[in-house]
Amino acid sequence: MTLEFANKLGLGTNKVGGHNLFDNLDEQDGYDLVRAALDAGINVIDTAFIYGVGRSEEIIGDVIQDYDRSKIIIATKGAQNPDKDLEPDNSPEFLVKTVEDSLKRLKTDYIDIFFIHFPDDDSDKLAAVEALDELKQAGKIRAIGVSNFSFDQLKEANATGKVDFDEDYYSLAHRDEEVERFAYLDENNIKFVPYFPLESGLLTGRYGADDREKFDRLDDAKFDQIIKGLDVVKEIAATHDASMTHVVLAWYMSHPSIGLVIPGARNAEQAKDLAKSLDVKLSDEEFKAIDEAFKA
Numbered sequence: 001m002t003l004e005f006a007n008k009l010g011l012g013t014n015k016v017g018g019h020n021l022f023d024n025l026d027e028q029d030g031y032d033l034v035r036a037a038l039d040a041g042i043n044v045i046d047t048a049f050i051y052g053v054g055r056s057e058e059i060i061g062d063v064i065q066d067y068d069r070s071k072i073i074i075a076t077k078g079a080q081n082p083d084k085d086l087e088p089d090n091s092p093e094f095l096v097k098t099v100e101d102s103l104k105r106l107k108t109d110y111i112d113i114f115f116i117h118f119p120d121d122d123s124d125k126l127a128a129v130e131a132l133d134e135l136k137q138a139g140k141i142r143a144i145g146v147s148n149f150s151f152d153q154l155k156e157a158n159a160t161g162k163v164d165f166d167e168d169y170y171s172l173a174h175r176d177e178e179v180e181r182f183a184y185l186d187e188n189n190i191k192f193v194p195y196f197p198l199e200s201g202l203l204t205g206r207y208g209a210d211d212r213e214k215f216d217r218l219d220d221a222k223f224d225q226i227i228k229g230l231d232v233v234k235e236i237a238a239t240h241d242a243s244m245t246h247v248v249l250a251w252y253m254s255h256p257s258i259g260l261v262i263p264g265a266r267n268a269e270q271a272k273d274l275a276k277s278l279d280v281k282l283s284d285e286e287f288k289a290i291d292e293a294f295k296a
Contacts, residue, residue, distance in 0.1 A: 010044030092131030191259025
């Protein structure tokens, strides 16, 4: 994997044109959001076909025409087959078509990272990656990723060592992927990309002990641990004159196994605020303090 990143912070864009996922989205907000992120120093834009069934890619494609393409990392994801009610399809033929269609919507001649967004039930995962590798050799994509793959599916896909990125659910509040997956990723030079890094806002400091009922997916002991861990984050944030969100994102960016972190935003002001996390440089002691506070 030869991609070079100015920093590890990206922008998740499911709220850019994602009308099928969110109500009352304003497309102009989407355009302004992407521009604001790029202007603020966030040079990784993460999108997917399913965000607006292609609309997010189209908006991003419009915006990047006004920027130096060589300085932008575009990551997109595909797997949902419109001819099969948007069910996942990892067949080589469909993935090749998906990449070609994404290139047209993004108005670019290459995609920096293409992720197989979801696994299907029956396709050979190695054959899927080999098809993407042919596109990589042709210069149409620069790196290959998988997303939402089980550990066994990841190993199958990477049997010939051609997977560059692995994207899955992970946060300081949900660290299951560390058990065995991170060791495999490190051994195979695969970088991890967490989604839901702010745990639906829980890790921003917006919520407290009285909001227990809003996070019923967490048991009582885990919720209590997270609330206590946030006290550590709050103390560190104060020393950096930063928000808790900025410190949490800085922790991910400091993690050696994490290649990118891609928090989402809804408008330009939120994008500008996310970019402030680039100014937070955690010491080794601060990184370890946060790590220990949230460990199971």
